[in-house]
Amino acid sequence: MRTHQPFARERLRSFERFCRARRLPVTVQRRAVFEALAARGDHPTADQIYEDVRTKLPEVSRTTVYRVLETFGRLGVAQSVCHPGSSARYDANMERHHHLVCVRCGKMRDLADAALDRIPLPSRRCGFRVLDGSVYLRGVCSECRDAERSARRSTRSRAEEKR
Ligand SMILES: [Zn+2]
Numbered sequence: 210m211r212t213h214q215p216f217a218r219e220r221l222r223s224f225e226r227f228c229r230a231r232r233l234p235v236t237v238q239r240r241a242v243f244e245a246l247a248a249r250g251d252h253p254t255a256d257q258i259y260e261d262v263r264t265k266l267p268e269v270s271r272t273t274v275y276r277v278l279e280t281f282g283r284l285g286v287a288q289s290v291c292h293p294g295s296s297a298r299y300d301a302n303m304e305r306h307h308h309l310v311c312v313r314c315g316k317m318r319d320l321a322d323a324a325l326d327r328i329p330l331p332s333r334r335c336g337f338r339v340l341d342g343s344v345y346l347r348g349v350c351s352e353c354r355d356a357e358r359s360a361r362r363s364t365r366s367r368a369e370e371k372r
């Protein structure tokens with residue numbers, strides 16, 4: 210399984226190349242938004258990105274951040290991904306990948322899996338031409354599993370103390 214983190218710097222460089230090739234000026238705001246997005250592996254909402262950017266650029270407005278994200282989406286720098294039961298999430302990973310969604314904390318992680326890339330598509334008979342697609346797997350993340358395990362352990366030890 211791969212996550213965003215180790216690729217953040219590499220991705221920032223390819224972002225700059227991408228902008229130069231399209232004559233899109235790499236403004237301080239655009240760079241900060243991209244950096245915030247690439248640094249996180251949890252597919253943040255626009256508001257979460259805004260909060261991150263604000264720690265670096267305290268003057269930045271929410272509207273600016275939203276506008277930058279819109280531009281990114283249009284140019285294919287970032288994509289908005291659907292998250293079951295929540296607002297749009299943003300993703301700086303433009304390579305084909307799938308997602309692991311935690312039903313407890315809502316965290317959404319990338320999953321690169323060649324076997325999932327080769328999933329057979331429904332036949333044309335269903336009357337729908339598939340352009341692209343990715344797999345969303347719902348489950349419980351390791352952090353939430355650890356938290357549940359230690360919660361169980363402390364309940365058990367409290368019960369033992371009473372005995
Ligand atoms: Zn979780």
Ligand SMILES: [Zn+2]
Nearest residue numbers: 300302318319
């Ligand atoms: Zn993703």
